[in-house]
Amino acid sequence: MAKIPFRPAGKVSRLTFTEEERSDPTLEEPLKKAEKAADKLEKAQAKIPKKKSLAKERTFDADTGKTKVRLYFEEIDKPKPPSKLSSTIKTIPQKELLSKIHKEIREGEQDNVGVEAAHKTEQGAEFGARRVQSAYRSHKLRPYRQLAKTEKQTVKAEVNYLYHKHLRDTPASITNPFSRWQQKRTIKKQYIEYRYGKGAKTAHQAAKNTKEAVQKTASAAEKITQFIASNKKGILIALGIGAVLMFLISAVSSCSIMMEGGFQNVVGTSYTSEDEDIVAVDEDYTSLERALQARIDSIESEYPGYDEYQYHLDEIGHNPFTLASYLTAKLQIYKRSEVQSELRALFDQQYTLSVREEVQVRYRTETYTDTWTDDEGNTHSDSYTEEVPYDYYILHITLRNKDISILATNNLTDEQNKMFAVYMETQGNKPYLFEGNIYAPGKGEYTDYDIPPDALTNPDFAALIREAEKYLGYPYVWGGSSPSTSFDCSGFVCWVLRESGVYNIGRTTAQGIFNQAAKIPPNEARPGDIIFFTGTYASDGAVSHVGIYVGNGMMIHCGNPIQYASVTTPYWTEHFYAYGRLN
Incomplete structure (x- = not known):
């Protein structure tokens, strides 16, 4: 993480922000909160009482070669008054004396009504004096309490800003709740070190305080030990009876607490809506995605007459558990009929489709022929070419997909975000809901496969497998293209092809890989070929999923997680598209 940008402002340190950070809408809210908190801190610091302290300034006189000392007064903060505990300790002898006097007066006041009345008046005056003293002390401590609070x-506000800035700079890190928690802890630890830089001093003081407390307790412990030694029998009987009673009580109560706690944990981490509603709502969201794909497919009919159509499209699709976790965290219980407006609003945030016209001036070569007749009646012709400018019209179609997990950070409250992370981690305790969906999150377990040794005699294929098997168990991450972020299906295949040295390919989609491959019939497929699938989600091209074929009807691919899979199962057979070979 980059060094935290503090600047001094009086005696208060605060974060500084660049113009780029101030103009970033994703950082706008946490940045405002951090600045507001720092402003309050400066105001609280200014209200701390000041005093003048004598200080020295040493200067060197080059002419005389002597050091001069100048005395001056500088304004510093007054130290915080001693704690109430230390004040109480100092007044204990005085209180004990007053208590003894009052006790002696009470012993004789029943015989004299006048003495009793005077005593009550005196006690009331002492109480009032103590209250006035306490109020005065509280007034003196108020600016220090306010400073500690601000x-x-x-x-809290500045750590929150640094955390949001970290998420912006490394968006792939937000996919794992435990990783996010660790990152926030690291950011906070580094922040505290930069802001205060006094961990060693604090630790030393803590050790000193602990030693003093132990010494003060020693004498009391010694007295208790002496008492136990002189009353062994009675104490052992009492302890025995107490132990039996505590065992019986705790046995009954702990069982009920364990059962209740276990039940609450399951309920608190589970999707609360009915299974049929959760599945139906996900189907409705998928229908919106299919409609979006159909709209993109018909763009050229909707905008006819262009010379060229250029597509810049993110993949269309979502993790069904992410959608269910988001809706549960925000709405708790939802019905299919009641959540349609919420689905539409979320969909419009996730996908942004735009078109833009570009006009380029281009030139084409045109041939002209001049014909004329000479004086003798002969006809002649002369041809020539000329570069003629014309307008070339291009329509740019752009689709941006902002994952639901990213939207959750801004759309949900802090408490809802915590619940969202829990539901994502537990899959709502309903992992069976979207069985067969290859983009449903996995738990890191994967299907392994022993590749026949003879297949590994091919050096290119062996290099592919060595690289690919490094990432077995890595989770599916939408848009991921490296080990630091994990992978999606095309990101995984592109990385393995490139890093193994078998084929130099840039980051592209499953359709992009297919466009570079030579199509081959299934009966000619061999280990190291690429296998393509269609219709696994609403993609922007015919090919929606890709894997590396390893022979014997098996492939290694980024489902969730990265693993081996049989291509002969009903699901993959239904979605099979083609085999391809990259040379």
Whole structure:
């Protein structure tokens, strides 16, 4: 993580922000909160009482070769008044004396009504004096309490900003709730070190305080030990009876607590809607995605007459558990009929489709022929060419897909975001809901396969497998294209082809890989060929999924997680598209 940008402002340190950060809409809200908290901290710091302290300034006189000392007064913060505990300790002898006097007066006040009345008046006056003293002390401590409070709020706000900036700079890191928690802890630890830089001092002071507390407790412990030694028998009987009673009580209560706690954990991490509603809502969202794909497919009919259509399209699709976790965290219980407007709003946030016209001035070569007749009546012709400008019209079609997990960060409250992370981790305790969906999140378990040794005699294929098997168990991450972010299907195949040295390919989609491959019939497929599938989700081309064929009806691919799979199962047979070979 980059060094935290603090700047001093008086005696208060605060974050500084670049113009680029200020103009970033994803950082706008946490940035405002951080600045607001820092402003409050500066105001609280200014209200701390000041005092003048004598200080020295040493300067060197080059002419005389002597050092001069100048005394001056500088304004510094007054130290915080001693704690109430230390004040109480100092006044204990005085309180004990007053208590003894009052006790002696009470012993004789029943015999004299006048003495009793005077004593009550005196006690009331002492109580009032103590209240006035307490109120005065509280008034003196108020600016220090306010400073401590605003300091805590500033720390929280600035750590939150740094965390959001980290998520913006490394969006792939938000896919794993445990990883996000670790990242936030690291950011907070580094922030505290930069802001205060006094961990060693604090630890030393803590050790010193602990030693003093142990010494103060020693004498009391010694007295208790002496008492136990002189009353062994009675104490052992009492302890025995107490132990039996505690065992019986705890046995009953702990069982009920364990059962109740276990039940609450399951309920608190489960999807609360009916299974049929969850599945139906996901189908409705998929229908919106299919409609979007149909709209893209008909763009050229909707905007006819262009010389060229250029497509810049993110993949269309979503993780069904992400959608269910988002809706559960936000709505708790939802019905299919009640959530349609929420689905539409979320869909419009996730996908942005735009078209843009570009006009280029191009030139084409045109041939002209001049014909004329000479004086003798002979006809002649002369041909020539000329570069003629014309307008060339291009329509750019752009689709951006902002994953639901990214939208959740801004759309949900802090508490809802915590629940969203829990539901994503547990799959709502309903992993069976979207069985067969290759983009449903996995748990890191994967199907392995022993490739026949004779297949590995091909050096290119052996290099592919060595690279591919490094990532077995890696989760599917939409748009992922490297080990640091994990992979999606095309990102995985592109990385393995390139890093193994078998085929130099840039980052592209499954359709992009297919466009570079030579199509081959299934009966000629061999280990190391690429296998393509269609219709696994609403993609922008015919090919929607890709894997590396390893022979014997098996492939290695990025489902969820990266694993080996049989291509002869009903699902893959239904979606099979073609085999391809890259040379």
